[in-house]
Amino acid sequence: MGQPNVRVSPEDLQVFAGRIESQMTPHLDRLQQLHSQVRGIESDLFTSVTFILSTAYVAATEYTGEDIKSKREDLFDVSGTVRQTAQRWADAEQKNTVKGQ
Known part of the structure; x- marks a missing residue:
């Protein structure tokens, strides 16, 4: 059994990385x-609830802010990795191309 024939288009990977960013960034x-x-x-606007609930609200909003920030970082990590993979494939193809003299 031979290995499957794998074809990779570095250009398509670059486009895909751009699409990931352009489609997710607005969200x-x-x-x-x-x-x-x-x-x-602000927590002091919670006059009809207990102090514990207002504290939980503040903690939840802080957590949410950090979560959004980490999702943005994850997005750019993924798109960066896809771009890096595309560049490595392009470099490998160029090195493996037989050049005439």
Whole structure:
């Protein structure tokens, strides 16, 4: 049994990395915008609830902000890795190309 014939298009990988960013960034931007609006609600505005609930609200919004930030970092890690893979494939193809003299 031979190995399967694998074909990789570095150009397509670059396009894919760009699509990942262009399609996900607007969603993350919107989440960040909504999070900023929610963070604007201060715990001292919770006059009808206990102190514990207002503290939980503040903690939850802080956690959410960090989560959005980590998702953005993950997005760019993934797209960066795809771009790096594309470049490595392109470099390997160039090195393996027989050049006439």
